[in-house]
Amino acid sequence: MNQTSRVLLVTPALSVAQRRAAFDDGSPLGPVGVSQARAAAGSLPADVRAMVSPSVRCAETAGELGLKDAGTRAELAGLDAGNWRGRTLEEVGKAEPEALRRWLTEPEAEAxxxxxxxxxxxxxxxWLEDLEPGAGRLIAVVEPDVVRAAVVHAVGAPPAAFWRxxxxxxTVTELSGRLGRWNAGIGRPLSAS
Structure with missing residues (x-):
């Protein structure tokens, strides 16, 4: 990167699965999530290129925030929980305690x-490194897992820091960078200005 790029990573509002502490199964935003996202509409910069994770809750959040024409990007998908989709953390912990422990503690372990x-x-x-140099500002409504992964990369932390x-x-996490180096501003609440 020769010029500065700014990436605003926006996490989605609460979904039905999140309220149950379940692995995402494509559930929509719940009524509370819709209300909160609508209340935050207008709090992001206007006329900025927007992208969205390929999940229902990210697409619905982007819509409620007023982000028009947000292109879906497969590489911005959340962490694929595989066979655990739709199940609660408690259910998986009881049925497959060793597999869950490994997935949460060993970065190479697959769900x-x-x-x-x-x-x-x-x-x-x-994805971050493939952004065009000097891409300017970009807003991406992404799963919390994508924010974790982006911050891990930006600060040069090992993947073991992901769950920390x-x-x-x-919330908005802002990454700004040039010359292949990123800085991170983490977790600013998204609210109407």
């Missing part, structure tokens, strides 16, 4: 039928 933390970190890092980053709904 059954899904992917590993290391894989999502590498995917998001490639708490990412709240409807």
């Amino acid at each position: 059954p039928g899904g992917e590993s933390v290391a894989q999502v970190c590498a995917r998001v890092a490639r 980053l708490d990412v709240a709904p409807l």
Whole structure:
């Protein structure tokens, strides 16, 4: 990067699955999430290129925030939980405690039928590094996993740091950079200005 790029990573509002502490299964925003996203509409810069994770809750959040023509990007998908989709963390912990422990503590361990933390970190890092030099501002409504992976890459942390980053709904994490180096401003609440 020769010129500065700014990427605003916006996390989606609460979905039905999140309220149950379940792995995302394509569930929509719940009524609280819709209300919160609508209340935050207008809080992002206007006329900025927008992208969205290929999840229902990210697309719905982008719509409620007023982001028009946000292109869906497969590389911005959240961490694929595979066979655990739709199940709660508690259910998986009871049924497959060792597999869950490994997935949460060993970055290379894949969820059954899904992917590993290391894989999502590498995917998001490639996306960041492939942005056009001096791309200017870009808004991406993405899953919290994508924010974690982007921050891990931006600060040069190991993938083992992934689960140590708490990412709240409807927050903005800003990455700015040039010459292949990123800085991170993490977790500013998204609210109407």
